[in-house]
Structure formats: structure tokens, C-alpha cells
Amino acid sequence: MKILAIRLKNLASLAGPFEIDFTAEPLASAGLFAITGPTGAGKSTLLDALCLALFGAVPRLNNIGRETKVPEVDSEILTSDPRTLLRRGTGSGYAEVDFVGIDGRRYRARWETNRARDKATGKLQGSRQNLTDLDSEQLLSNQSKSEYKQLIEARLGLNFEQFTRAVMLAQSEFSAFLKADDKERSELLEKLTNTAVYSQLGRRAYSKSKEAEDAHKELKAQASGISPLEPEARAELEQQLSQAQQQLKEQQAQLRQLEAQHVWLKELRQWQEARQSAAEQLQAAEQDAQALAPERLRLQRLEQLAPQRHQFLRQAELGASLLPLRQQIQQQVEQQGALQQQQERLQQQLQDAGTALSQAQEQHSTSAPLLREAFAEQANLERLGQSLAQAEAQRSRAEQASTEGQQGIQQLLEKQRLVGERLERIAGQLAHSVALAPLSDAWNAYRERLQQLMLIGNRLHQGQAELPALEQRASSAAQQLSEQRTQLELLYSEAGAEPQAVAEQIQLLGTLLQDNRKQQRAVEELARLWTQQRELDQRGQALQDRQQAVAAQREELNKVGLQAKAELVVAEQTLSVTQALLERQRLARSASVEELRGQLQSDQPCPVCGSVEHPYHQPEALLQSLGRHDESEEASARKTVDSLKEQLNELRAQVQG
Structure with missing residues (x-):
């Protein structure tokens, strides 16, 4: 049996509903564990609930005097009565256990009691027990306690005394199992270790031994009325008997080998079934792998192109940075054109001033007013010359800045061209692989399955390599087993086996069986x-x-x-x-x-460019x-x-x- 869960309510030191589920974590995978706690925490109450739900009795109450009574509302009850476990101040309580029986099915045993009208001051009522088959959801017993006792003992394979001596020992009763008589210990051990088959073998061996002894006595009686054989005939028969016994030992050794081969054949069938299942799984996996081959190729190409995605971002950044530079170049070109026009106007004014100076010098000798005008024109000419020099210097600096800017822009344009060509190649490759984007998400899910398939494939190849030899050995062993059984039956019919030899062979077979296991x-x-x-x-x-x-x-x-x-x-x-x-x-x-x-005046021409708009x-x-x-x-x-x-x-x- 196997305990699956324990539930209780209002029993002894545990108030209210309480449940321990051994099929849930962390107890499901805990292996060996202990229930610990201070005095009065409820450790013994859990064990009491287990026995109470299964058998309606508690082992530690059996040690209390059966004649001792305790007061109860309007009457008295014995201290050994399990109903005394009902917690004071409560109206009802129960104990419930889910377990797996010896037949492999799941059952639920329940014990419950209550007071009148479920009130704490009500009279204590009788206890009730029922057994339910959880697999079929069928109530097996809920009326007769004798019927319930038979059903629970049949499902557990143990009665109350055996359960409390072997499965759960109450406090101060650890020596109960040791104090039991030989018969009780034997029956209990047979049920716990499932060794009843050896008792059957012993009884059968005793029966065979008695039959052989009776046959031996009968042969002795027959031999007493027959005259002894001649020494030569007797010696020949004894020699045949010795040979037959030697052949019997050899046949028994071969029988043990055949039994081992039988185990191997059984394992071979299991491996063949596993190989068939693995072959089907491998075939399905190979079909899936072949179907996914184009997607894997595309995914591989996509993974190769993935590191180049940053080039697209770089192209966008370069495009954004080139726009201001282009605007700057355009402005520099416009400024250069304006400066060239201004220079041409200044040169024209310089030529006009030179002509005016020549005319003034020619007229200097004839007219003093004209001379004063010439001096004024000369001063104006000097001022214009200074303006021209400043404009020339400004134009030179602008040309130098424009030249450097054009060189920087040419370098950036060349770099942009190279990056653009590279991005075009990457874009073309990505365009061919765009359909593989969802496949990268599913790759991790297929990786573990492919590893399992590789492991199954290796085992399958190993099994296929060993299969011909195993099949040949199985065929040979089956043929030898048939021949040996025929010879063994013939030997048993010709020469009777002695009881002591049969007992030794049975003991030897048991030892070999344990070694084989x-x-x-x-x-x-x-x-x-x-x-x-x-x-x-x-x-x-x-x-x-x-x-x-x-x-x-x-x-x-x-x-x-x-x-x-x-x-x-x-x-x-x-x-x-x-x-x-x-x-x-x-x-x-x-x-x-x-x-x-700052010298410019509204509606007056500019002395540098001549424009009236400023x-x-x-x-x-x-x-x-x-x-x-x-x-x-x-x-x-x-x-x-x-x-x-x-x-x-x-x-x-x-x-x-």
C-alpha cells in the first residue's frame, strides 16, 4: 500500500480542517522525511488520524485500562473509545486517508463522529466509517463495520494488529514486533516482503519429498521380494545410474543457462519494441528535419547577415549629417559669387578713379579749383583702395574656407558612396532572407528535440548492430532448451530422483534466482x-x-x-x-x-557694392x-x-x- 493524503478535522491538538498531501511538492520528491515539533504540536495526532481513518481504532488508546471511564455531557464513555479524540468545544470531527491498495487502485477511507445537532454541548453520537473507490468513484461500504473491516483488510493486505506492528508502531510499543510469536512474525513478514511464494514452494517440495519417499518405500518392498542381480549386472546398472546422475547435473546447469537466456530473450523483445518505437520517432524526426532544411539554410544566411544591420543605421546617420554640409557648401558658393561681383565693381570703380585722376592732373596746371577737386578725388581714391584691399582679404579667406569645405565634403561623399554600395549588397541579401525571420524564434524549441533524436539514433544503431547476434543466440537457445527438456523428461522417467536431491535443487534454484535479480x-x-x-x-x-x-x-x-x-x-x-x-x-x-x-546710410548707395538697399x-x-x-x-x-x-x-x- 501507499499513503497519498491524510485529512482531519477537530482531532486532539489539531483544530479545524487540516490536510497533508504526499503527492504534492515538496513531499512528492522529498524521499525520506521526518515530522518534528514541540510537545502538543500534533505529531501523534497525525498518526492517530491515519489509524482512525483506516481501522477506526488508535493503538495508543488500547494500552489504557478498558474499565476506565471519562465523563461526557449526560453519560460516560471508556477512555479507550476513539471518540475521545474529538477536540473539546467542537461539534464534529473526522479523519480521512487516501491510499493505493495492493491491487493498485486508489481508495479513500473515512472515519467521522459528531455531537447532537453538531453543537459543542450536544450528546456524543456514534462513529461512522466508509470506503470509496476513487478510480471508479464508487462507495464500497458505509453501513456495517464488519463489512468495512473485511474490505479494508483485503485492500491493505494487513489487519489492525499487523499494521500497528510493522507499518506504524505506537509510542512505547517498538518491541511489539519482536515479542510476537513465530507464526505471527512469519505471516507478517510474508505479507510485507511478498515471500508467500517461498512458503508454497516449501509445501510443494515437502509434498514431492513425501511422494518420493512413499515411492522409495514401495520400491524397497518390491525389492525385498526380488532376488538380487548378478554382480556384473548390478555394477552395470550402478554405472548407468552414475552416468544418469552426472547427465542430470549437466542438464540442470544447462537449464540454468537456458533460464538466463530466457531472460535475455525477454530483454531482447523489450529492446526490439523500443527500437521499433525509436525507429518511428526517428523517421518522423527525419521527415521534419528534411521539411525544415530550406528554412535552416535561410536562417543560416540570415544569421550571417545579421551583423551588417548596423550599416543601415549608419547610412541614415550619414544622410542626416550630409544635408547641413551641402547647405553650407551652397552658402559658401553664393558668398563667393557675391564677393566676386563686389570685386568686379570695386575694380571698375578703381579704373574710373584712375581715369578721373589722370584728367585732374592734366587740368592741374590750368585751374586751381580743379586741383582742389583732384585732391578730393585722390582722398576718395585712397579710401576706395583700402576698401578694395579689405574686400580682397575677405575674398581670399572665403576662397580658402570654401576649398577646405569642398575637400571635406568630397571625402564624406566618397565614404557615403562606399557605404551605400555595401548597404545595397546587404539589402539585397536581406530581401532574399526576410521570410526566415520567424524561424529564428522556433530554433530553440527544435534544438532539444534534435538532440534527443540523435541520442535515440545512436541507441538504435547499437541495437541494430547487436540484433543479428542476439537473434541467432535466441534461436539456438530455444532449440537447445527443447532438446534438453526432452532429455530431462526421459531421465526422470528412467531414474527416480531422491528427495534430498530435489530439496537441494529447489534451494539452489532459489539462490540462483536471487543472484540473477x-x-x-x-x-x-x-x-x-x-x-x-x-x-x-x-x-x-x-x-x-x-x-x-x-x-x-x-x-x-x-x-x-x-x-x-x-x-x-x-x-x-x-x-x-x-x-x-x-x-x-x-x-x-x-x-x-x-x-x-556702420557707415551705411538709408537711401544712399553703398561705397563698396553701390546698392541702395542695406x-x-x-x-x-x-x-x-x-x-x-x-x-x-x-x-x-x-x-x-x-x-x-x-x-x-x-x-x-x-x-x-
Whole structure:
């Protein structure tokens, strides 16, 4: 039997409903465990509930005097009455046990009692017991206690006395089993160890021995009336008897070998069934593997292309950083054109001033007023020359800044072209593998199953290799067994076996049977250890594969990190170039330019360009426009550098993790 659960309510020191389920964790996998606690915690109450539910009695109450009584409401009851376990101040209580009987079925035994109207002050009522088959949900007994006793003893295979002496010993009764007489101990041990078959063998051996002894006496009586044989005939018969006994011993040894071969054949059938099942599973797995072959190939390609996904992000970042640079180049080109036009106008004014100076010098000798006008024109000419020199210097700085900006942009455009070509190749590869994205999620689910299939396949190949030899041995053993049995029957018919020899053979067979069982358990233990070793080897191989994958991934991350670092250096250089260009532009807006701009007057022509419109005459508007432009270019370059630094930090974190 096997106890599955114990339930009780309002018994002794345990108040209210209480349950212990041995089929639930942590008790289901605990193996050997102990129930501990202080005095009065309810340890003995649990054992009392077990006996009470099964047999309606408690062993520790049997030691109390049967004539001793305790008061109860309006009467008295014996102290050995199990109803005394009902907790004081409660109206009802019960004990219930779920167990597996010797027939393998699940049962529930219940004992319960209550007071009148379930009130704590009511009169104590009689106890009730019932037995239920949980597998069929059928109530087997709930009326007669004698019927219940027969049913519970048949399901447990033990009566109350045997149960309390072998399964559960009450306090102060540990020697009860030792004090029992030989007959009781023998019956109890036979039920506990299932050795009743040996008692049957002993009785049968005794019966065979008695029959052989009677036959021997009858032969003796017959021999007394027959004259003895001649010495030669007697010697010949004794020799035949000796040969027959020797053949009998040989046949018995062969019989033991045949019995061992029979066990092997039984194991062979089990292995054949396992091989058939494994073959079916392997065939199904191979079909699944063949069906998934294209998806595995696509998944492999997708995993190869996965490290290149960052190139798409890099392309988007480069596109965003190139737009401000293109705008800056366009502005530099426009400024260069304006400066060239301004230079042409200044050169034309210089030529006009030179012509006017020549004319003034020719007229100097004839007219003093014309001379004074010439001096004025000369002063104007000097002023215009200074403006021209400043414009030339500004144009030179702008041309230098434009040249450096174009060189930086050409480098960025060349790098963008190379990255774009690489991204186009990666995009084409990803377009062919886009259908494999969901397969990566299901790969982990198939990995464990494939490992199991590989293990089954190895066992199947081993079984297939050993199968022909085992089949040949089985056929030969069956043929030998048939021949040996025929010869053994012939020998038994020709020469009667002595009782002592039969008893020795029975004892020898029992010893060999025990040795065979021990060897079988040892083989099963070796098989279990071998299976565990194979599992450990597979786990080690899986860990090595995972370590190699992690190393490859780390190497790939290092490559990507070096590339990102190189891109960061280029971006920082671009930022430095942009900052230098902006600094040169700020220098171009120097104090001299601001001084010339401050001399402009509304509706008066500009002495440099000749225009009557002065959009940047107001310094606030000019500074705001130029400041916004400079801040936009510098912020764009800094954003590119910060993005690359963040990407580099993420790659370092992945490598360290």
C-alpha cells in the first residue's frame, strides 16, 4: 500500500480542517522525511488520524485500562473509545486517508463522529466509517463495520494488529514486533516482503519429498521380494545410474543457462519494441528535419547577415549629417559669387578713379579749383583702395574656407558612396532572407528535440548492430532448451530422483534466482549511470558550442567597434573642420567690416557694392541670422559625433557582457 493524503478535522491538538498531501511538492520528491515539533504540536495526532481513518481504532488508546471511564455531557464513555479524540468545544470531527491498495487502485477511507445537532454541548453520537473507490468513484461500504473491516483488510493486505506492528508502531510499543510469536512474525513478514511464494514452494517440495519417499518405500518392498542381480549386472546398472546422475547435473546447469537466456530473450523483445518505437520517432524526426532544411539554410544566411544591420543605421546617420554640409557648401558658393561681383565693381570703380585722376592732373596746371577737386578725388581714391584691399582679404579667406569645405565634403561623399554600395549588397541579401525571420524564434524549441533524436539514433544503431547476434543466440537457445527438456523428461522417467536431491535443487534454484535479480539490478544501475554520462557529455558539448559562438560574436563585435571607432575619428575630424570654418567666418565678420557697415546710410548707395538697399545694416538682424546658421552647423556635427560615441559605448558593453 501507499499513503497519498491524510485529512482531519477537530482531532486532539489539531483544530479545524487540516490536510497533508504526499503527492504534492515538496513531499512528492522529498524521499525520506521526518515530522518534528514541540510537545502538543500534533505529531501523534497525525498518526492517530491515519489509524482512525483506516481501522477506526488508535493503538495508543488500547494500552489504557478498558474499565476506565471519562465523563461526557449526560453519560460516560471508556477512555479507550476513539471518540475521545474529538477536540473539546467542537461539534464534529473526522479523519480521512487516501491510499493505493495492493491491487493498485486508489481508495479513500473515512472515519467521522459528531455531537447532537453538531453543537459543542450536544450528546456524543456514534462513529461512522466508509470506503470509496476513487478510480471508479464508487462507495464500497458505509453501513456495517464488519463489512468495512473485511474490505479494508483485503485492500491493505494487513489487519489492525499487523499494521500497528510493522507499518506504524505506537509510542512505547517498538518491541511489539519482536515479542510476537513465530507464526505471527512469519505471516507478517510474508505479507510485507511478498515471500508467500517461498512458503508454497516449501509445501510443494515437502509434498514431492513425501511422494518420493512413499515411492522409495514401495520400491524397497518390491525389492525385498526380488532376488538380487548378478554382480556384473548390478555394477552395470550402478554405472548407468552414475552416468544418469552426472547427465542430470549437466542438464540442470544447462537449464540454468537456458533460464538466463530466457531472460535475455525477454530483454531482447523489450529492446526490439523500443527500437521499433525509436525507429518511428526517428523517421518522423527525419521527415521534419528534411521539411525544415530550406528554412535552416535561410536562417543560416540570415544569421550571417545579421551583423551588417548596423550599416543601415549608419547610412541614415550619414544622410542626416550630409544635408547641413551641402547647405553650407551652397552658402559658401553664393558668398563667393557675391564677393566676386563686389570685386568686379570695386575694380571698375578703381579704373574710373584712375581715369578721373589722370584728367585732374592734366587740368592741374590750368585751374586751381580743379586741383582742389583732384585732391578730393585722390582722398576718395585712397579710401576706395583700402576698401578694395579689405574686400580682397575677405575674398581670399572665403576662397580658402570654401576649398577646405569642398575637400571635406568630397571625402564624406566618397565614404557615403562606399557605404551605400555595401548597404545595397546587404539589402539585397536581406530581401532574399526576410521570410526566415520567424524561424529564428522556433530554433530553440527544435534544438532539444534534435538532440534527443540523435541520442535515440545512436541507441538504435547499437541495437541494430547487436540484433543479428542476439537473434541467432535466441534461436539456438530455444532449440537447445527443447532438446534438453526432452532429455530431462526421459531421465526422470528412467531414474527416480531422491528427495534430498530435489530439496537441494529447489534451494539452489532459489539462490540462483536471487543472484540473477541482483545482477539485473546492477545492470539497470549501470545503464542509468551510462545514460547520465551521455547526458553530461552532451551538455558539455553544448557548452563548448555556446562558448565558441560567444567568442565568434565577441570577435565580430570587436570588428564593428573598430569600424565605429574609425568612423568616430572621421566625424571628430569633420567637427574640427566645421568649427575651424565657422571660426574663419566669424573672423571674416571682423571689426573693420562692422565699421564699414556702420557707415551705411538709408537711401544712399553703398561705397563698396553701390546698392541702395542695406538688409544687414541693422546689426541685430545680421548677428541673429549668422548665429543661427553657425549654431545649426555646429550642432549637426556634434550630433554625429555623439551618436558614434554612444554606438561605440554600446558595443563595448556588449563585448564586456
